[in-house]
Amino acid sequence: MDIARPPQKKRKKYVYIALGVVGLAFVTVFLRRLEPAAPTVDRGTLWIDSVRRGTMLREVRAPGTLVPERIRLVSAVTAGRVEQIPIRPGTPVTPGTKILELSNPDVELQFLESQRQLTAAEGERINLRTNLETSRLNQEGVVSQIRNQSNEARRQLATIEALDAKKLSSANEVATARERAGELQQRVAIEEKRLDIVSSTVQRQLELQQANIDRLRAIKDFQKNRVASMNVLAGEPGVLQEMSLELGQYVVPGQLLARVAQPGRLKAVLRVPETQVKDITIGQKVSIDTRNGIIPGRVMRIDPAVLNTTVAVEVALEGTLPKGARPDLSVDGTIEIERLDNVMFINRPAYGQPESTVGLFKLVPDGKSAARVNVKLGRSSVNTIEVLQGLDVGDKVIVSDMSAWDSNERVKLRQ
Numbered sequence: 001m002d003i004a005r006p007p008q009k010k011r012k013k014y015v016y017i018a019l020g021v022v023g024l025a026f027v028t029v030f031l032r033r034l035e036p037a038a039p040t041v042d043r044g045t046l047w048i049d050s051v052r053r054g055t056m057l058r059e060v061r062a063p064g065t066l067v068p069e070r071i072r073l074v075s076a077v078t079a080g081r082v083e084q085i086p087i088r089p090g091t092p093v094t095p096g097t098k099i100l101e102l103s104n105p106d107v108e109l110q111f112l113e114s115q116r117q118l119t120a121a122e123g124e125r126i127n128l129r130t131n132l133e134t135s136r137l138n139q140e141g142v143v144s145q146i147r148n149q150s151n152e153a154r155r156q157l158a159t160i161e162a163l164d165a166k167k168l169s170s171a172n173e174v175a176t177a178r179e180r181a182g183e184l185q186q187r188v189a190i191e192e193k194r195l196d197i198v199s200s201t202v203q204r205q206l207e208l209q210q211a212n213i214d215r216l217r218a219i220k221d222f223q224k225n226r227v228a229s230m231n232v233l234a235g236e237p238g239v240l241q242e243m244s245l246e247l248g249q250y251v252v253p254g255q256l257l258a259r260v261a262q263p264g265r266l267k268a269v270l271r272v273p274e275t276q277v278k279d280i281t282i283g284q285k286v287s288i289d290t291r292n293g294i295i296p297g298r299v300m301r302i303d304p305a306v307l308n309t310t311v312a313v314e315v316a317l318e319g320t321l322p323k324g325a326r327p328d329l330s331v332d333g334t335i336e337i338e339r340l341d342n343v344m345f346i347n348r349p350a351y352g353q354p355e356s357t358v359g360l361f362k363l364v365p366d367g368k369s370a371a372r373v374n375v376k377l378g379r380s381s382v383n384t385i386e387v388l389q390g391l392d393v394g395d396k397v398i399v400s401d402m403s404a405w406d407s408n409e410r411v412k413l414r415q
Contacts, residue, residue: 038369038408038410038411038412039405039408039411039412040411040412040413040414041405041411041412041413041414042413042414043413043414043415045400046398046400046413047347047398047399047400048363048396048397048398048399048400049346049347049396049397049399050346050394050395050396051344051345051346051387051391051392051393051394051395051396051397052344052345052346052393053342053343053344053345053393054341054342054343054345055339055340055341055342055343056339056340056343056345056381056384056386057336057339057340057381057384058279058336058337058338058339058340058379058380058381059334059335059336059337059381059382060272060276060277060279060280060334060335060337060381060382061332061333061334061335061382062270062271062272062273062276062310062313062332062333062335063270063271063330063331063332063333064268064269064270064271064288064313064315064330064331064332064333065268065269065327065328065329065330065331066266066267066268066269066290066325066326066327066328066329066331067266067267067268067269067327067328068238068241068261068262068263068265068266068267068327069262069265069266069267070236070238070261070262070265071241071259071260071261072234072235072236072238072259072260072261073256073258073259074099074232074234074235074256074257074258074259074260075254075255075256075257076102076229076232076251076252076253076254076255076257077225077226077229077253078102078104078107078226078229078230078253079104079107079250079251079252079253080102080103080104080107080230080250080251081102081103081104081248081249081250081251082100082101082102082245082246082247082248082249082250082251083101083102083103083247084100084101084247085099085100085101085243085245085246085247086098086099086100086101087099087240088240088243089240089241089242089243089258090239090240091239091240092237092238092239092240093234093236093237093238093239093240093260094234094237095233095234095235095236095237096233096234097233097234098231098232098233099232099233099234099240099243099257099258100231100232100243100245100257100258101230101231101232102230102231102232102251103230104230107223107226107227107230108227110223110226111220111223111224111226111227114216114219114220114222114223115220117216117219117220118213118216118217118219118220121209121212121213121216122213124209125206125209125210125213128205128206128209129202129206132198132201132202132205132206133202135198135202136195136198136199136202139191139194139195139198140195142191142194142195143188143191143192143194143195146184146187146188146191147188149184149187150181150184150185150187150188153177153180153181153183153184153185154181154185156177156180156181157177157178157180157181160173160174160177161174161177232257232258234258234260235260236260236262237262238260238261238262238263239260239261239262239263240258240259240260241258241259241260241261241327242258242259243257243258243259245257261327263326263327264321266317266321266325266326266327267300267314267315267316267317268286268288268295268297268314268315268317268331268333269312269313269314269315270286270312270313270314270315270333270335271310271311271312271313272310272311272312272313272335273309273310273311274306274309274310274311277302277311277313279337279338280299280302280313280335280337281299281302282299282300282301282302283298283299284298284299284335284336284337285297285298285335285336286298286299286315286333286334286335286336287333287334287336288315288317288331288332288333289331289332289333289334290322290324290325290329290331291331291332292322292323292324292325293322294319295317295318295319295320295321295322295325296317296318296319297315297316297317297318297319297333298315298316298318299313299314299315299335300314300315300316301313301314302314313333313335315333334382337381340379340386343378343386343387344386344387344388344391344392344393345384345385345386345387346384346385346387346391346397346399347383347384347385347399348380348381348382348383348384348385348399349385349397349399349400350399350400350401351401351403352377352380352385352399353377353380354377354378354379354380354385354386355377355378355379356376356377357374357375357376357377357390358374358375358377359372359373359374359375359406360372360373360375360390360391360397360398360399361373361397361398361402361405361411362391362395362396362397363395363396363397363398363413367396367413368412368413369410369411369412369413370397370398370410370411370413371409371410372408372409372410373390373391373397374390375387375389375390375391375397376388376389376390
């Protein structure tokens with residue numbers, strides 16, 4: 001018996017459909033495996049550097065200012081009102097140059113009162129000395145008088161005893177003469193002790209009064225110095241650097257009146273970022289750029305405190321100051337940290353940090369494109385950084401900012 005067969009046209013249709021589905025899947029997989037087209041970058045806008053091997057100089061650069069090595073702050077000793085300003089900042093001064101004149105009637109009155117008290121104390125000392133000397137002389141007179149009476153009593157006793165030996169005086173007369181002589185002898189001893197006490201206390205009382213006079217004289221001298229301090233002197237040779245006072249202004253004790261500096265003796269104070277100051281030590285070489293010349297120097301002090309994320313580093317200048325160098329002049333300082341011999345290094349990338357691993361674009365041999373490679377960086381300087389892994393000597397890498405192409409592994413370079 002005959003078997004019914006499907007039409008050949010339907011079978012071919014199904015085959016074509018299957019082939020189309022397989023082909024579409026293959027194309028989809030192929031397109032997915034294709035890498036995206038590399039972006040094109042203008043080569044003239046890039047900073048390209050070659051890896052080098054040799055000696056790398058580690059440096060730290062920081063801004064700063066020139067400041068005087070020796071500054072004298074002139075402060076107010078006493079309160080007062082500004083009456084005269086003979087000179088203004090920028091004027092050369094000597095230790096005796098008057099830079100300011102103050103007035104304060106209360107201070108002058110206190111000085112006059114201290115003089116009066118000293119004069120009164122000196123007068124009291126004269127009176128005390130007179131009274132004490134008078135008392136001592138009076139006591140000496142009493143001792144002399146009693147001693148004469150005692151001597152007279154002893155002579156009378158001797159006479160009565162001689163008469164008594166001849167039976168010419170009574171026993172009562174002898175006893176009375178003896179008692180009289182003994183009493184006067186005791187009075188002589190008492191009055192002599194009293195004279196010794198008076199004599200010894202005279203000097204002590206005079207010393208106490210003199211000590212009081214010395215204290216009053218010191219107070220008088222102090223008040224005199226307060227009056228003299230209202231004529232404010234520079235106190236040191238140099239240049240009057242700062243004085244922001246006006247006539248009639250009232251100042252209080254301890255207030256800063258002026259600053260006197262020696263312009264020929266300057267030092268540099270650099271403000272180094274706190275993250276870079278760890279490698280700086282005393283004695284390191286420094287180059288100070290005043291924009292009118294380079295001055296060599298050395299680190300002489302590192303401030304232990306951090307202020308506004310920076311650390312103050314003082315530099316002693318060892319060269320001749322160029323013309324125009326003056327206090328508060330802005331400068332740039334470069335501190336030499338160390339020399340690294342036989343190391344690979346490149347110019348510091350825009351986003352490369354020391355002791356880190358970053359992705360850099362390395363140029364292929366034909367120079368028409370660049371591929372990303374991971375590079376391990378080491379110690380850094382102002383403009384250079386050490387290369388530890390990922391590059392070889394002679395490799396060319398892009399060190400300018402390539403953050404716009406962070407998502408790409410390769411870029412094309414347009415000439």
